[in-house]
Amino acid sequence: MGFTFKQFHVDDFGCGMPVSTDSVLLGSWAPINHAKRVLDIGAGSGLLSLMAAQRNSLAIIDAVELDETAANTCVSNVANSPWAAQIRVHQQSIQQFTEATLATNTAGYDVILCNPPYFLNGPTAASNNRATARHALTLSFTELMQSCAQLLSTDGIACLVLPTVEAHSLIAAAKAVDLPLQLAVAVSSVMGKAPNRQLLLFSQQAAPADCIAEDFAILVQHGQYTDTMRRLTQDFYLKL
Template identity: 30%
Template sequence: MGSIFKFKEFEINQQGCAMKINTDGVLLGALVNSQHPSRILDIGTGTGVIAMMLAQRFPFSQVDAVEIDEDAYATAIQNFQNSAFSNRLRGYSGSFEDLKKVDNYDLLVSNPPFYTNSLHNPDLRKKLARHTDFHFFDKLLLFAKENLSDRGELNLILPIELADYVIREGLKQDFHLVKKIEIKSFVNTDVIRNIITLSKVQNEVEIVEFVIYESKGVHSQEYKELLKPFFLAF
């Protein structure tokens, strides 16, 4: 994949980013559902693609994005400035924990690092982008508790076991699972990712399934419809 990825309403320069645009990120950006969020925060924005997808989807929202990798942050800022949504996108360099509280967010999203307790990648920047431990998610849940509005929601895309951990730990912070999207490669294969929505408000849990491919190399109709507002190919 080249350094420039063109979408219908914006383009992403990926140069300088350890982690490039990936399926997890675009699925999260397209599948997150929220009722007219006023303020959104993308944690670990990388190239800025999720933040920009959300800026496109929610035209009246202010979208903040934070990135700990300095080179990726610089690239994301450039992408923001070159977009039609530049007046509603704001980037911060550093950890989400260092953000100064201004107002509560209605929506927190993250496609976080999840190679938990695995072998470290020898590439240090990729290690930073894709390796973490459970403590990261404990801190993330605490941040969400302190910075989400009363009806705000935290949305994460994670492997199944890690999603289960975050759901369990979320309960300790008075968060409730309100939606789970089970991502599969094919209809008859195992779930590979969960997109989980946690809220301070308890509701009946909605569980839905999403299939990426109809057959090898052929995207499903639901995938095409989902990404049609973004991808030139659809």
């Protein structure tokens, strides 16, 4: 099964979070055209890494995924893509990856991408991998943003997507580690409805000029994609 895009296929079997509109939005929106090093935190099936590789053929991409099953699926998706040489998959926690990377004094990342576990409380999913992917059980917002702050290059950016309610907690966690919010784009599912997700960009520098900064909706009232959504995703979705 999985999901087929214009230039690659993603099998999301065994991943806590399947291919989602949120990840497609983030992977299309994040300004990565000039990045040399990209980090995908909580890579899951590898969708964000594959989108980054398609958009930037020169970037070296590290995909970090804690869950063994998801990491194996990510390895397979990368191997079956045109960009196997660009993407390295690491099956470990971001906390472990951060510690190991800092120990080697490796240069920082130009772009960090993350569609993080976002539920801070409430009932968890029955399966362990889905619960881990959806709830902040093994990775708090504070730990996540601390890793981002430590792993970014001086002028690097961290781009994340979250439901609107949880975004406020993430912004506060980033502020606490001196990684200020530079841009927030509110996205609604249908034009005229209240935004239900936020595309967030954190950096010590101002947001890049090539980043889409206006709020937008995914669909117009009669179910078709808005012009902004088409512009963002036309290189990926088969029917655009």
